[in-house]
Amino acid sequence: xxxxxxxxxxxxxxxAEGASPPPPRRRSxxxxxxxxxxxxxxxxxxxxxxxxxxxLYPFLSTLVNAFTDKRTLIPGEFVGLDNFRELLHDDxxxxxxxxxxxxxLGVVPALxxxxxxxxxxxxxxxxxxxxxxxxxxxxxxxxxxxxxxxWVWMLDDRGLVNAVLEAVGVGKVGFLSDQWLLLxxxxxxxxxxxxxxxxxxxxxxxxxxxxxxxxxxxxxxxGAVRRFLTVTVPAVRSTMVLVGALASVAAFKVFSExxxxxxxxxGPAGEDTTLVMLVQRVGTGLTGRVGYASAIxxxxxxxxxxxxxxxxxxxxxxxx
Amino acid sequence: xxxxxxQPAAEQPKRRRTPRVLRITDENGKRVPAWQLVxxxxxxxxxxxxMIGPFLWQxxxxxxGPHEDIFSSPPEFLPSEPTLGxxxxxxxxxxxxDYAFNSLKVAVANVLTNCVGAALAGYALARMRxxxxxxxxxxxxxxxxxPVEGIIIAQFTTMRDLGLNNTLIAVLLPxxxxxxxxxxxxxxxxxxxxxxxxxxxxxxxxxxQRFTRIALPAVKGTLAVVxxxxxxxxxxxxxWPLIVLSDPENFTLTxxxxxxxxxFANDERLVAAGTIIAVLPLIVLFACLQRFFFRGxxxxxxxx
Numbered sequence: 001x002x003x004x005x006x007x008x009x010x011x012x013x014x015x016a017e018g019a020s021p022p023p024p025r026r027r028s029x030x031x032x033x034x035x036x037x038x039x040x041x042x043x044x045x046x047x048x049x050x051x052x053x054x055x056l057y058p059f060l061s062t063l064v065n066a067f068t069d070k071r072t073l074i075p076g077e078f079v080g081l082d083n084f085r086e087l088l089h090d091d092x093x094x095x096x097x098x099x100x101x102x103x104x105l106g107v108v109p110a111l112x113x114x115x116x117x118x119x120x121x122x123x124x125x126x127x128x129x130x131x132x133x134x135x136x137x138x139x140x141x142x143x144x145x146x147x148x149x150x151w152v153w154m155l156d157d158r159g160l161v162n163a164v165l166e167a168v169g170v171g172k173v174g175f176l177s178d179q180w181l182l183l184x185x186x187x188x189x190x191x192x193x194x195x196x197x198x199x200x201x202x203x204x205x206x207x208x209x210x211x212x213x214x215x216x217x218x219x220x221x222x223g224a225v226r227r228f229l230t231v232t233v234p235a236v237r238s239t240m241v242l243v244g245a246l247a248s249v250a251a252f253k254v255f256s257e258x259x260x261x262x263x264x265x266x267g268p269a270g271e272d273t274t275l276v277m278l279v280q281r282v283g284t285g286l287t288g289r290v291g292y293a294s295a296i297x298x299x300x301x302x303x304x305x306x307x308x309x310x311x312x313x314x315x316x317x318x319x320x
Numbered sequence: 321x322x323x324x325x326x327q328p329a330a331e332q333p334k335r336r337r338t339p340r341v342l343r344i345t346d347e348n349g350k351r352v353p354a355w356q357l358v359x360x361x362x363x364x365x366x367x368x369x370x371m372i373g374p375f376l377w378q379x380x381x382x383x384x385g386p387h388e389d390i391f392s393s394p395p396e397f398l399p400s401e402p403t404l405g406x407x408x409x410x411x412x413x414x415x416x417x418d419y420a421f422n423s424l425k426v427a428v429a430n431v432l433t434n435c436v437g438a439a440l441a442g443y444a445l446a447r448m449r450x451x452x453x454x455x456x457x458x459x460x461x462x463x464x465x466x467p468v469e470g471i472i473i474a475q476f477t478t479m480r481d482l483g484l485n486n487t488l489i490a491v492l493l494p495x496x497x498x499x500x501x502x503x504x505x506x507x508x509x510x511x512x513x514x515x516x517x518x519x520x521x522x523x524x525x526x527x528x529q530r531f532t533r534i535a536l537p538a539v540k541g542t543l544a545v546v547x548x549x550x551x552x553x554x555x556x557x558x559x560w561p562l563i564v565l566s567d568p569e570n571f572t573l574t575x576x577x578x579x580x581x582x583x584f585a586n587d588e589r590l591v592a593a594g595t596i597i598a599v600l601p602l603i604v605l606f607a608c609l610q611r612f613f614f615r616g617x618x619x620x621x622x623x624x
Contacts, residue, residue: 039527040448044456046433047441047497051463054494058474059466065474072477121363124352132364134610136371141606141613143556145574146599149581150374153381153588158391160377167394196371200614253469256558260578276469276559283473284563290473297470304467 065294072288083295096275106187111247115198137196148260179271186257205239241315382592406593419576430554437497442505463499508542
């Protein structure tokens, strides 16, 4: 076997890198597996260091900064709830909150339902199905920038979609110029890119649905729609909840699709700005208002957690 | 060895019976009626057009010659004067190959750091006993739950304090050992039978030997998943490099494309060629290593 040696060669460098803060010497209390006393911490050190310095510390400092008037080049002072008071009167914040919320409402139902239907479509092992599954997954693999730019060109005033619409006599539609159409187009792109990802999750869940249930339902004379609602949906419900949770958290934090399609300033008069776009716009640059951007981030945290709890609670209620 | 990974190939969907006469059966061996099959394929082809069509349209645009009307209605699907000239022109407009190389550097480094860091930490969480293990596990779980989009500004100021702003190192660092990967590796190690390692322990193997010779070879499958998603994540990332990189010299490919789009939006052929350059390596990677991609989604979903 040659992989382990290759890995060992790179791994051998690591203790030196991870050793920078000497981990506290702790002896195994149970003494079941005696080892070099520091080695567990040496093993965990690179990972702990990275998530500590670049995830957990920034998270805590975001929480702290939200109560300061810190700017990019100015340390700032504690200002209490001033940032949050300002948020209440900031039209852009409400626009961002509205758009991010609309995004969840628009994208999540589609991403819970459509990939399930798609999974049912590719579930049977008919010839060529592996190809179809892979093809449907391709948008997941592509970068969001690539996907965004592809659709910017597709939906352009002179792009493919409008050329087709014009050829069939519908006429041009300003997908990328109207405030609302822009937001809906971006939602469409999010759904398009996410379909394959959730399809695979559903495929795994569908594989565990006992076939007998379907057969029994069929014997009882249930049609395809009926079987879908009474057998498939209940059997994959927990997966639907999972997909709902994942999709709603991701949708609320949407940035790239709207940024690419509406532009950095968020479409006509900034009306398509989302909350994370606002964080990026307010918080970066030489005059970036780090404190204020952190306050918006805190709102993002709170809503994200609330969304998770809401979805999980909906699950539990159905259980009862 | 009993601990070698299960053959991932076994999970691949198999064709049941290659039909000599068209006779397709479902999982129960029952024959699928022809009309149902036709409906199924029609639907599959319709979805295929929707999912792959935009990529092909982009490819077609990138190959169209300078004198072709790319805005014609009804649209021309195939370039009438196919040319590779647009790819050369992208390179004249932005240093696209440098950007691709930057992306490659970050992606490869991300693969190495994630594989090594996640395997080490995952092993420490799964197999070692020490005080504070629960706390370490909790730290990784919390880190996984933190929405990255909400902490980018603080990550940015952290990088500035470290003097790493506007470097590829800064692009790499925040994700270089992702908490999700650590937890994936921990699960993989937990699923191994403990007896083999205990036997090695009795034979006098120290923890490093047990890790490299017994545990690691047995989780190669999960390691491959970590590697692939680390590569894809770094190659595709947009928001974080957009914030941390300001000097066009250090741009990664995604940021370069955004720049190309913003500055030269008038020439659709150029932008199309740029996106093809960015997406082609990943499509090739995906075509070669599909089974790992699909496994990764399954594992990430169940355990994430």
